[in-house]
Amino acid sequence: MTLEAVPSPLPSATAAAVTELARLAAQSDDVNPLSEQTLLHLNGEHHGDLHVLAYAGEPATLDVTGLHSTPGDLxxxxxxxxxxxxxxxVAPEARRQGTGTTLLRTLLDHAPTTLRLWAHGRLPGADELAAHFSLEVARELYFLSRASAPLPEITWPSNIEVRTFVPGQDDTAWLKVNAEAFATHPEQGSWTQADLTDRLNQPWFDPEGFFLAVDRDTNELAGFHWTKVEDNEGEVYVVGVSPTHQGTGLGKALTLQGLHHLQETRALDTITLYVDGTNTPARRLYESLGFTTAALHVQYAPTTV
Incomplete structure (x- = not known):
């Protein structure tokens, strides 16, 4: 096996090979091994990102930059x-051969104390690999699913009006509220204009499913519900409420707005979402609306002494 650790950006052929590797693993395991963020960061330059590539044997030819223009047997x-x-x-056919151990050792070499490793679906072997390196579960992310069923009517706070997102017009206001609503969230709250633009440019983006709640008194954005439809499956992509409007029932109203859109307007039978294990109020809300746990993702970190 040959290992290569390279900074961003990846050559396009290598990025495509990683995407295909993830697709085959998801097909085998019934869970996506790489997050949307990671897949988006395969293309283009993202400062500080490191990509570690494991090849069976020697990787293929180098291009003029010194990186591999063809991915070989990744x-x-x-x-x-x-x-x-x-x-x-790790490719399904290459497991239990030390590939995962080598990759994780390389990650720890680069981030010995700050590493936070996701195991999507917490598949058999994940805990074993983590224990080998004295990593412990530091965070849980629940993947919830809801089958089509009658939904409650929406009750909006009296000072709220709802409209859909307008790209280019609402970007700055949305980023501000998103940062405020997720100030303690390590991923969502740190989104930049580039992160937003990446998603607005995706084939699945539909502004008609991106709802904004505006305070009539101040004309400021109070909250939002961004839905996502891909491969005929609906997702509560992200729901956020400004701190000044939390506790008013706006979060539930926005959630229902998106659910009605996905179930009735888009006629989808299944709706999914991700929610952090520590977000007890949100989990209770989703459970009250008929969501059940479909999978659990965990994040491992070095054991603290």
Whole structure:
């Protein structure tokens, strides 16, 4: 096996090979091994990102930059963000051969104390690999699912009006409220204009499913519900409420707005979402609306002494 650790950006052929590797692993495991953020960061230059590539044998030819223009037999991949967040995937046929161990050791070499490694679906072997390196569960992320069923009517706070997102017009206001609503969230709250633009440019983006709640008294954005539809599956992509409007029932109203849109306007039978294990109020709300746990994702970190 040959290992290569390279900074962003990846050559397009290598990025495509990583995407295909993730697709095959998801097909085998029934869970995506790499997050949307990681997949988006395969293309383009993202300062501080590190890509670790594992090849069976020698990788293929080099291009003029010294990176591999063709990916060879890629059997493993790991990503490491500047904040220590990491993910890894090993081809199903290459597992139990030391590839995952080698990838994780490389990640720890680069981030010995700050590493935060996601295990999506917490598949068999994830705990074993983590224990081998004295990593412990530091965070849980619940993946919830809801089958089509009658929804409650929406009750809006009296000073709220609802409209849909206008790209270019609402970007700055949305980023501000998103940062405020998720100030303690290590990923969502740090989104930049580039992160937003990446998603606005995705094939699945639909402004008609991106709802904004505006305070009539101040004309300021009070909250939002961004829905996502991909592969005929709906998702509560992100719901956020400004701190000044929390506790008013706006979060539930926005959630229902998106659910009605996905279930009735888009006629989708299944709606999914992700919610942090520590967000007890949100989990209770989603459970009250018929969501149940479909999978659990965990994040491992070095054991604290």
């Amino acid at each position: 059997v493993g991949y790991a990503s490491l963000g500047p904040d220590g967040s990491a993910e890894l995937v």
